[in-house]
Amino acid sequence: MAEANSFFDSQEVKDFNKELERFHLGPLWNAIPQLMPHQPKPQAVPYLWKWQSINAKLKEATSIFTPDRGGERRAIYLQNPGLYSRQPWGWASTTQTLYAAVQLIQQGEIAPSHRHTQNALRFITHGEGAYTIVQGERIFMEEGDYLITPMGLWHGHEHLGQEPMIWMDCLDIPFAYSVGGTFFEPYPDRIEKPSIPDNYSAQKYGGGMVRPIGDRVPSIAPLGAYKWARTQAALEGLRRFDPDPFDGYAVEYINPSNGLTANPNIAAWMQLLPGGFRSKAHRHTSSTIYHVFRGSGYTIINGVRFDWSKGDYFVVPNWAWHEHVNTSSEDALLFSTSDLPIMEKMNYQRQEAYEPNNGHQEVTGEFTPVLP
Numbered sequence: 198m199a200e201a202n203s204f205f206d207s208q209e210v211k212d213f214n215k216e217l218e219r220f221h222l223g224p225l226w227n228a229i230p231q232l233m234p235h236q237p238k239p240q241a242v243p244y245l246w247k248w249q250s251i252n253a254k255l256k257e258a259t260s261i262f263t264p265d266r267g268g269e270r271r272a273i274y275l276q277n278p279g280l281y282s283r284q285p286w287g288w289a290s291t292t293q294t295l296y297a298a299v300q301l302i303q304q305g306e307i308a309p310s311h312r313h314t315q316n317a318l319r320f321i322t323h324g325e326g327a328y329t330i331v332q333g334e335r336i337f338m339e340e341g342d343y344l345i346t347p348m349g350l351w352h353g354h355e356h357l358g359q360e361p362m363i364w365m366d367c368l369d370i371p372f373a374y375s376v377g378g379t380f381f382e383p384y385p386d387r388i389e390k391p392s393i394p395d396n397y398s399a400q401k402y403g404g405g406m407v408r409p410i411g412d413r414v415p416s417i418a419p420l421g422a423y424k425w426a427r428t429q430a431a432l433e434g435l436r437r438f439d440p441d442p443f444d445g446y447a448v449e450y451i452n453p454s455n456g457l458t459a460n461p462n463i464a465a466w467m468q469l470l471p472g473g474f475r476s477k478a479h480r481h482t483s484s485t486i487y488h489v490f491r492g493s494g495y496t497i498i499n500g501v502r503f504d505w506s507k508g509d510y511f512v513v514p515n516w517a518w519h520e521h522v523n524t525s526s527e528d529a530l531l532f533s534t535s536d537l538p539i540m541e542k543m544n545y546q547r548q549e550a551y552e553p554n555n556g557h558q559e560v561t562g563e564f565t566p567v568l569p
């Protein structure tokens with residue numbers, strides 16, 4: 198070691214490294230520990246956004262941004278504090294691969310139709326009466342519904358109801374940006390006109406339960422919306438079995454035509470932690486963004502306690518130890534999205550259970566959220 202240090206400290210080596218820079222060349226011997234760490238060292242950090250803060254800023258944004266002034270969507274994204282060094286806009290990275298945002302649409306507003314190579318999903322948290330139109334199908338959105346808009350599909354939104362509607366967006370924007378795969382195209386008109394019956398795909402596929410005869414060929418997005426009532430029933434059905442030690446009762450949204458995760462690059466789950474449930478800790482290479490749909494509790498991430506309650510969002514970066522605790526006597530429901538499909542396609546997915554202390558981390562700190 199002493200020898201290695203004197204090597205790196207020697208003036209000769211330092212001068213040479215500096216000289217290489219002038220030619221836009223780099224010395225592997227210096228870079229290798231950071232380039233190829235023994236295990237993942239994400240730049241993303243564990244973080245939590247309180248609903249109180251997001252909601253306050255969304256409400257303020259209603260007067261700052263209107264579709265007439267801004268032309269686009271009123272969405273505010275969750276920027277991971279560890280990822281600002283990415284340019285531009287920190288790549289709007291919530292994790293190194295995924296972007297998450299909270300979108301608010303008011304009565305009468307239209308979010309214009311467009312299509313892009315990024316895969317998108319929505320989880321509806323507040324309100325009713327808005328539809329998203331995806332490839333000519335108007336899908337009316339209600340609380341607890343999960344919707345997908347995989348790459349290349351036209352989509353736009355319009356709010357026909359009265360109270361503001363709010364939902365979570367998640368897209369693989371940082372991933373698409375980092376591999377240079379971004380294409381974006383506005384729709385020729387402001388919003389697409391319906392070309393098939395409303396809520397067609399949810400009816401055709403029984404909300405994900407069935408595929409009609411004659412429709413056995415896998416396709417990218419046969420089902421556009423997964424209704425809350427079905428998700429809830431699926432979770433109730435699991436209750437009589439033992440919970441998963443790491444995740445309690447959790448169901449993944451899948452594509453009924455091929456059995457794979459519903460959105461090509463982004464997996465999503467609804468997870469129920471019964472009152473008082475405490476999971477064991479584990480870690481995996483995929484990173485996860487959580488939304489607290491109902492209930493309250495905390496998650497210990499790499500030893501730090503993150504308290505959460507309804508409406509909050511938090512992020513577990515790659516390879517971070519995490520365990521969940523429901524501190525109340527009521528069920529807690531966590532919606533989550535992750536880059537697991539990307540990790541699996543690239544053969545990067547690994548996971549590990551936390552062995553010490555019967556699978557529970559020692560709490561070494563508490564997270565303090567930014568409040569309005």
Ligand code: GTQ
Pocket residue numbers: 270272298300308317352366368
């Ligand atoms: O609603 O289609 O948060 O295209 C980011 C990009 C939402 C959307 C976002 C989008 C959308």
